[in-house]
Amino acid sequence: MTHIKVNVDGTPYEDEVEPRLLLAHYLRDRLGLTGTPIGCDTSNCGACTVELDGTTVKSCSVLAVQADGSTVTTVQGLAKDGEWTALQHAFHERHGLQCGYCTPGMIMAARDLLRENPHPTSDEVREALEGNLCRCTGYQNIVRAVLAAAGQQDGPGRQDASGRQVGEEVTA
Amino acid sequence: MIPPAFEYARPASVDEAVRALADAGEEAKVLAGGQSLLPLLRLRLAFPELVVDVGRIPELRGVREDGEALAIGALTTHHDVIHDPLVRRYAGLLAGATATVADPAVRHRGTLGGSLAHADPAGDLPAVALALDAELVAVGPAGRRTIPAREFFLDYLQSALSPDELLVEVRIPKTEGWGFHYEKFQRVAQAWAIVGVAALVRRADGHIAEARIGLTNMGSTPVRATAAERALAGADGPEAVARAAEAAAEGTRPSQDLSASPEYREHLARVLTRRAVLTAGGMG
Structure with missing residues (x-):
């Protein structure tokens, strides 16, 4: 297990994760942020795209441990006070x-x-x-x-x- | 799918990374941007015992001028390569071809060194490195060595790197003033090239003085179209280029897959070479 700290949609998290855990699975299964779906196993579909330290990534192609120390924005973090962008x-x-x-x-x-x-x-x-x-x-x-x-x-x-x-x- | 379990190391320096690789023997994989390795892990096509994440080694990132060459850190992302002023000025072919790799999100993570070390003949950048006469600098327990691109790609997904070596830098001789173009044919957006052609052209007195052609996906490694290169020397117009491009597939051994037969790939190599050279030479 590896210790990680990430900020997701403005909330700081600390967790012990297996190195093989994908960022997409971390967001969905650990943090319950199911607004980020997973559409394929081939990096093609882009459904799981999130922002990692200011640029887009496919979260199925990033390990949660690679996001250690980073800031993640998902689609759920875009609206402010319930107001859409x-x-x-x-x-x-x-x-x-x-x-x-x-x-x-x-x-x-x-x-x-x-x-x-x-x-x-x-x-x-x-x-x-x-x-x-x-x-x-x-x-x-x-x-x-x-x-x-x-x-x-x-x-x-x-x-x-x-x-x-x-x-x-x-x-x- | 969920990747197979592995141990994880995140070295802070090249020396530390090389030690981790040496200790693990043949069972380690280097993780840079992860845009080739993570899909392989997810599809359970690779089962490393140790993944060595070099993503936090700052000395591996960035582009600098070094005399007549550019030295590009292996960890420099595709996105940074595309937007780097030195690359755009001195290695326009690399900037242009890199902009066609995959899609924006992949280009934010994927790295130049990673795509070369992965040695996929369908990848765009190996053929580009070959056309640019790039040199690849590797560091291992015995020290540093420089491998010409022509000797780097050994077979499908096999490079000249030994398991305890890390690719640290890609050196590209400056080609300021050369015309360039990367032409690829793909079935749908962001698909692998069925065939790609990287062309560099130096013109003098209205004709082509020298042409260098790298071919993507025309065999188990990227290859130079040497017969076409010879035939292009002296070509003075579109018809001469078209005749020379007929030699583009000579000596290649393209594979058969769901996208194309070998014969179709040979046809594409000829057509795309003509187009790439005409564009590179400003004759299109």
Whole structure:
């Protein structure tokens, strides 16, 4: 067992953990912070994305012992006094989710993008989210939500013959 | 899955790390950013008795100029490599190719040294290191030694490092003024390259004076496309480049897997070499 100290969503914790314990399992099973889901075993899906000392990581690809001494922010630490962040509001308003499984990872990854690039194009949003898989939405509304959170106009988009929304015209 | 149980050591210096590795014999694994090792552990494809976490050894991080080369600490993350002004100026191929590795979260953790030591021929950076004529500096109980990239990659997931050696630095000769491009073909975003081509081109008087081509996933190790490199010397336009690129797969032994047959990989090597060289040479 190895002794670790971590600060998660503003709360300090100290624990004895097995070295093989993944950060994702530590958050979920030890701390009960199940807002961070685990979607795959291959580092592909990004559902478990959290912030570790200020940058995004896939918490299934970090050992809890590697987070010793660090600060972790999960999706559960974003809202302040029950008030959602602009990004969370945007996902809600733009319907940026269907089943919701990928949403915590999407929001954490989008947050990382907006910190580095506050006014991304829709292509830049797509690139920034390449490590996060969504199997429901086809990504269109996720991209719209991130652009909306960045304060960009949500354009009308094009419609195909049947009136369905197509294309990428969501940039300002 | 839950990784198999292992002992854990977190040395504070290179000497301490080397001692831990030497004591453990062949049963230890080095953990840097963990973006290759942790998936292997989770899938139970590796069963180390000891994991030596070198992630807190500050001397292994950072980029500095050293005469005609850049010295990049093995623990420098992909994210830091991409944004480092020295790398962007003197080793643009490395910065550009690293920006295509996996995805942002993986690039925050994954390290240059880790991806080279992992020696996966499908990884992007081994072929880039080969094209750049990089040198890899390792420290073991007997001291420090420098291994040319051409001698570093021995076989699938096998490098020239011995079990008690730690990769500490990657030295890259400056290629300021050279054109460069990394072109890869992948099935979906963030997937492994089915084939990748790292191209460096030095132009003079309107033609290619020298080209260096590293190939990703065209065999059990990254390889140089030496026949294409020879044919590219003197090429003076897109048609000459296209002819030379026909030699890109010569001497390679690409594998068969779910993504591609060997023949398809050879085809990709030719097409991607043409594209990469045209872009690198400003002819595209």
